Amino acid sequence: MADEKDQKDLQVQANLKKIKHRIMVMSGKGGVGKSFVATNLAYGLAMQGKTVGILDVDVHGPSVVKLTGIEGVEIPAAENGMPAPIKVLSNLYVLSVASLIKSEDSALIWRGPMKMALIKQFFSDFEWPELDYLIIDCPPGTGDEPLSIVQTMGTMDGAVIVTTPQDLAILDVKKSVDFAQQLKLPILGMVENMKYFRCPDCGKATQIFSGNGLEKLIFEHQLDLLAELEMDPNIGLSADQGKPYIYFYNKMPSAQNLMDMVLKVMEKVEEA
Numbered sequence: 001m002a003d004e005k006d007q008k009d010l011q012v013q014a015n016l017k018k019i020k021h022r023i024m025v026m027s028g029k030g031g032v033g034k035s036f037v038a039t040n041l042a043y044g045l046a047m048q049g050k051t052v053g054i055l056d057v058d059v060h061g062p063s064v065v066k067l068t069g070i071e072g073v074e075i076p077a078a079e080n081g082m083p084a085p086i087k088v089l090s091n092l093y094v095l096s097v098a099s100l101i102k103s104e105d106s107a108l109i110w111r112g113p114m115k116m117a118l119i120k121q122f123f124s125d126f127e128w129p130e131l132d133y134l135i136i137d138c139p140p141g142t143g144d145e146p147l148s149i150v151q152t153m154g155t156m157d158g159a160v161i162v163t164t165p166q167d168l169a170i171l172d173v174k175k176s177v178d179f180a181q182q183l184k185l186p187i188l189g190m191v192e193n194m195k196y197f198r199c200p201d202c203g204k205a206t207q208i209f210s211g212n213g214l215e216k217l218i219f220e221h222q223l224d225l226l227a228e229l230e231m232d233p234n235i236g237l238s239a240d241q242g243k244p245y246i247y248f249y250n251k252m253p254s255a256q257n258l259m260d261m262v263l264k265v266m267e268k269v270e271e272a
Contacts, residue, residue, distance in 0.1 A: 036235065
């Protein structure tokens, strides 16, 4: 039993040594577009020539498989026979709990220790390729999964925190900022999603949500705003079709804003 545990620990360390940069994507509450940002950040990095992995650790609500169009795709095997992440581009790999359960309707009714063990298994029981970046899509909040990721990874390059403009969302995102600061996890910046809606006829931008709490939060904690994203119907369409927005709608203004975010993250991480 001890030998098996030692072997798994060695596999974890072997996989971690293959990952150059590690970025966590967080949000204070659900429904703010966190998984959308994580997926498009990963695709954007791949479009910049980086070899990238996406790890979806949102155990109870995994959506990266849907966002990347790999629903129903079986987990492949590496050359050594171990299971491996699913290759979605020549330089982009995805691993999600959604690929490990029989039905997309199945709920995982798990307590903390089981979730923490699963997160470790993502590194002990799989063979990862050499990666320039690993993007980790965490569930909303500051619970077991983000804490387990920080503990398992050992060192992290930082976190990207996603929110929407309304003060209710900012109330929750403050906890994500505090979580990162308590764990000495660098905050690479904030992404403000659903900032406004642009009329398709006249082009006028209308702010949907009220509130200015994000500006105050950014000022108080000296954070960077990585991107302001508008509400674009094509974003919802791209998600439903499993066609990442930054990749398939790359001429749209929000896709260009996303790529600006990618470049800012690269600059922060690679010059650190």
